[in-house]
Amino acid sequence: MATPETQRRIVVVSGGGTGIGRAVCAAFAAEGAEVVALGRRAEPLERTAKELTAEHAAAGGSVRALTADLTEPAEAERVRDDLRAAYGRVDVVVNNAGGNxxxxxxxxxxxxxxxxxxxWTGNFRSNVLTAVLLTEALRDLLAAPGGRVVLLSSIAAYRGSGAGSYAGAKAALHPYMYDLAADLGPRGVTVNTVAPGYIAETEFFGPDGVADARRRMLVEQAMNRRAGAPADVAETVRWLASPAAGHVTGQIIQVNGGAEKGR
Known part of the structure; x- marks a missing residue:
């Protein structure tokens, strides 16, 4: 018999310990969801889980840390088995893990x-395999109808990334999304992609961040002349996972302040 605990939405967020992933975890915890944050590094995951659970306890939300290397099939299977045993279903999967x-x-x-x-191999494993293996592992656990899958791409998929491999990896998610949306659509499950532009306050640019000159250039590319924030992406993901977006599937939503392609 279902308990009040299991009636909360079960939301799985890969790369959930920092940056955009942490903001996504926070957005769902604020709604009272049971969030499972996945990642390779235990320390940031556990810190995020502890802090966000305390912050959103009044709303009934919580965040649980689960360490896993999602480039490995056996690790994705372990996550699936854990979630099946703990909850019996998954309502939302957010594939945020990745990087250059x-x-x-x-x-x-x-x-x-x-x-x-x-x-090329590294960026494929980090950005494509992490999303594909997790999604394929969990597809039979997705609530139907009402399940949601969100993939995180990048503006680089449209205009390149300098060396090509990161952009190519992110672009590979787009046809996967179209095929998955068509496959899961009859079950009432939606599949969409969010493609951010320059997002400040993340680890994407490494421990030293982005140089001031490049930051100014990236901000100037946006029509609203500001950097993106993790919350900008998280709120878009949250909407795509909401009942209000039930007829939105197979779409790529760009979150980049209108940054022009190729500038």
């Missing part, structure tokens, strides 16, 4: 054919 392996890479790491193979 070239950021902070040692000098020369991307040189030559071996370097090209390294960063």
């Amino acid at each position: 392996v070239l950021v902070g890479a040692p000098e020369g790491a991307a040189d030559g054919l071996a370097g090209a193979a390294w960063h």
Whole structure:
């Protein structure tokens, strides 16, 4: 028999410990959801879970940390088995895990054919496999009707990322989303993608952040002349996962302040 605890929405957020992922966890916890934050690093996950659970306790929301390397099929299966045993279903899956392996890479790491193979493979694993393996592992647990899947892409999928591999990896999520939306649509499950532009206050640009000159350039590309914030993305994800967006599926929503392609 279902208990009041299991009636709360079960929301799974990969890369949930920091940045955009943390903001997504906070947005759902504020609604009273049971959020499971996934990631490879235990320390930021556990800190986020503790802080957000305390912050949103009055709303009935909570965040639980679950460490996993979602580039590995066995780890995605372990997550699936854990969630099945704990909840029996999943209402929302937010595939936020990823990043550019070239950021902070040692000098020369991307040189030559071996370097090209390294960063193309690394960005595919980090940005595509993490989303595909988690989603495929959980697809049979998705609430039907009413389940929601959200993928996190990037403005780079439209205009490149300098070396190509990060942009190519994010672009690969788009046809996967279309196929998945068509497959899950008859079950009443929606699948959408959010493609952010420059988002400040994240770890994407490495421990030193983005240089001031580049930050000014990125802000100037936005029509509203400001940097994005993790909450901008989180609120878009939250809306896509809401009943109000029940007829929105197979869509890519850009969150970039109107930044022009290629500038």
